[in-house]
Amino acid sequence: MAVVIILGGLVAIGILVGEEESSLTPTSTGAAPTGESTGEKAVDKGDFKYFYSSAGDPTNQAIEAAARESRLVEEIASGLNQAFALPRDVAIGMGECNEPNAFYSPADKQLVICYELFAFLLKVFEQDTDKVAGSLVFIIFHELGHAVIDIYQLPAVGREEDAADQLAALVLISGGGDEAQSVLAAAEFFDRISTGELDFADEHSLNQQRVYNILCWLFGSNPQKYSSIVTSGVLPESRAQRCPDEYNQLERAWTKLLAPYVKS
């Protein structure tokens, strides 16, 4: 069953099992400012607590069963608890939402991955389970971005939605190797769901802008390794020129913001 493969794949990717800890530790990243004080480390007063809400819809029930079997959310919570000191408990889990979505609720201190999101991603990617898993990982980290902004009351000088995309891309890119495939899958996801309808009032950047942002950051993280993104014509040269600076800036910002809360 595709869902089992995806969920198992997510766990196997090792997305959250300690990898973001090293990627966000200032001394581990070449572009991070060296010798700069990270200040006091925050006291760890809470944990990410996992949950699976009971689904009523048969399709969702099957996804719930597969998710429970894969222990996906336990793995995610465990990885995050190894990486982050929290001021309080934060719930992370899966639920039935009646829409294909994932979201973080500041009021409830709860990150929810909807069962319906799996079915939607399978449809978008025409059952390509690698791409489904990759884009799902990106989405989960995007929501984690919202969560840490709220939990740590991080200062923001731009749109939170863009910052959340930045964190998702950074964590995955920093993981190296296959994780970059998740970044490409995410870019393809936003490209595929782009309808051409331009909702300028939406709090998110337009889907096509998210595509180019994500590709820009991936290219910028290692222009040699990802040169084909530009040479193939997917990312315009005019944008690509400043992508290394863009990536360094977001890496520096997120690393500094999270330093007090990343366990070392």
Ligand SMILES: [Zn+2]
């Ligand atoms: Zn968001």
